Amino acid sequence: MSSSQTVILGEMPALSKLYVNAAATAARRRVLGTHGGTELPPYTHEVRGVRADVTNLTAYQHLIGETASDVLPAGFIHALAFPLAMSVMNRDDFPLPLLGMIHLSNTVVQSAPVLFTEALDIRARVDNLRGHRAGTQLDVVAEVRAAGQAEVRWRGVSTYLAKGVFLPGIDKPSVPVAPPPFSAPDPTAIWQLGVDTGRAYAAVSGDFNPIHLSVLTAKAMGLRRSLAHGMYLASRALADVGAVKGDSFSWEVAFEAPVFLPARVALDISTVQAGGGAWKRSDYVAWNPLSGRRHFSGSVAALS
């Protein structure tokens, strides 16, 4: 989207307002119908000079099992940029219903460390609207730079699915070849996730999506129980990979069966070494140890 126009916001939008606005938009569209757009808004939202709150950073690091260092964890930066990403999807000219969208996958490239002391310029835009066998999907692209600098330190691509929404002119892809059935390896760790896991992550990430907060709020959204936040799970896996990843790496996760709380989650992390024994990649997969259903999988890899 080279033709994208940049809209500079004075400050990071408040997620709570965005959620309320999204609910209002959803109601309005139910009454008045969708606005009929089939294109993504060609706008990049930007906030300049964003600073992380150090108390919040420490709480985040402790929650997901990172040491409280001065380097922002890659998942923390995702949370920092998330309201801006939401604000793009919350625009009136955004063609899909924001509430109820499903986070399918996430890819992050952390090219260089970001310290909490640095002021940051954060940009977000939407891209790559395309069909999915179950609806319509798109990418939200966020970029983080040190204030006033050109070099992108962190780039995240989050792929979301609007389930059951089919826009005219966007073809459903043919049904993909079914992947081989998942066969659970021996776990390297077991996580015990309490029912408050969703609330605890909401408190440090600022993402108070009702599906994560409590059984009641989740039921109001049509779920039987509350869910662990996908980025909480992926960030814990990233923390478990450990210091071997260094300060620059790529990080991918694909989400499958949601984790209903409370839960036990089995995890396997396997390391792939390059020639000479240097760390090349750590692959991770998490599953329900009772049902054997896969919750998510991904990898953390050295940048080539």
Added chain:
Amino acid sequence: MSVNGQSVPGPQEPTAATQLRKAVVVGGNRIPFARTGGAYTKSSNQDMLTAALDGLIARFGLQDERIGEVAAGAVLKHSRDFNLTREAVLGSALSAETPAYDLQQACATGLETVLGLANKIKLGQIESAIAGGVDSASDAPIAVSEGLREVLLDLNRAKTVSRKLQVLSRLRPKDLAPDAPNTGEPRTGLSMGEHQALTTAQWKITREAQDELAFNSHKNLAAAYDAGFFDDLLTPYRGLSRDSNLRADTSLEKLATLKPVFGKNLGAEATMTAGNSTPLTDGASTVLLASEEWADAHDLPKLAAVVDGEAAAVDFVHGKDGLLMAPAFAVPRLLARHNLTLEDFDFFEIHEAFAGTVLSTLAAWEDEEFGRTRLGLDGAFGSIDRSKLNVNGSSLAAGHPFAATGGRIVASLAKMLHGKGQADGRPARGLVSICAAGGQGVVAILEAL
């Protein structure tokens, strides 16, 4: 010859030591020390130790390196941190195959990790080591009361509901009050400050002398920062790049206005204030030690050799000696073993738990009576050239995160010694002295390389 009532070998050639190889200080790294409730309030011991460790790893290129052994400790320690040092290693960029152990000897913890690991290097058991220490007075463990603890344990053992209810019925409101750590001595109930106030009065240390020592500590530390002395000894953390207790603009006049906080009920004049006593502090420090071969193979500097160390303890419980006076005995014993006097040193690093501690120790060494009756010498042990004392500041200015102080001092002293090189035709020599709770003290000699 007898020192402290125990007969020790007289001046001699250190026999065993000459056959051992050297253990050298390669360098150190710490995070700035923060006053409690400040910048590190939410950081745990493990966070701070890992931060100091990662700075050391970055400075000396130790990523993925399997270090011979890492030893560190904390004085205020959560029971969940039983493997604090190993967990910090696992969270650091060192090879996960680096072994580690925790050590605890109150405020001497940091120096004792240096001595223990240096000994292993001298014996050829390991080639490299990282010594360290950390403490958080902000994130201190709080235990449940003894009453609640007993109820909880019995509750866990109770099999039936009626038995469980019976156990629970023993709970009283007072049992719910938490048990916070304090600096009181278990056997006397006196805080460390009150103990030192007794010693300070006993040695007739004046308020003015204590304030002057505190003033010098701030002045020297501020000058050291301004001169860039800490540039390769320190990694910023949580927004701090200098010790937050440092008051570069303090003056003797300002210090003189402070009200006494310890020893107010002694009868004698109270002289110890918040200015000439060390505040509670959070922080961590690390020191990289190695054999000369390892340092050479890794193309790393060799700042100073860890020559020897000595621990001592005093019978403070009924007041025979002051709580923090053990170094007054440890130093004469250590120097006797090496046939050295106080005049053979170029730097003295005497930990400033309180200004009164340093001055009482120096007074004891200058006292004829103490020298004869307590040290078994012909007269006074000796006096030091004050211009060689804590020349880059010490705990009164930097703060004192208990277990982290040893690493701070050893790394700084090793750098000073290396900078000085030779003195009087011999390698520059430094003395470290650290007092500790429980009436203990650990001291050490370092020599320039």
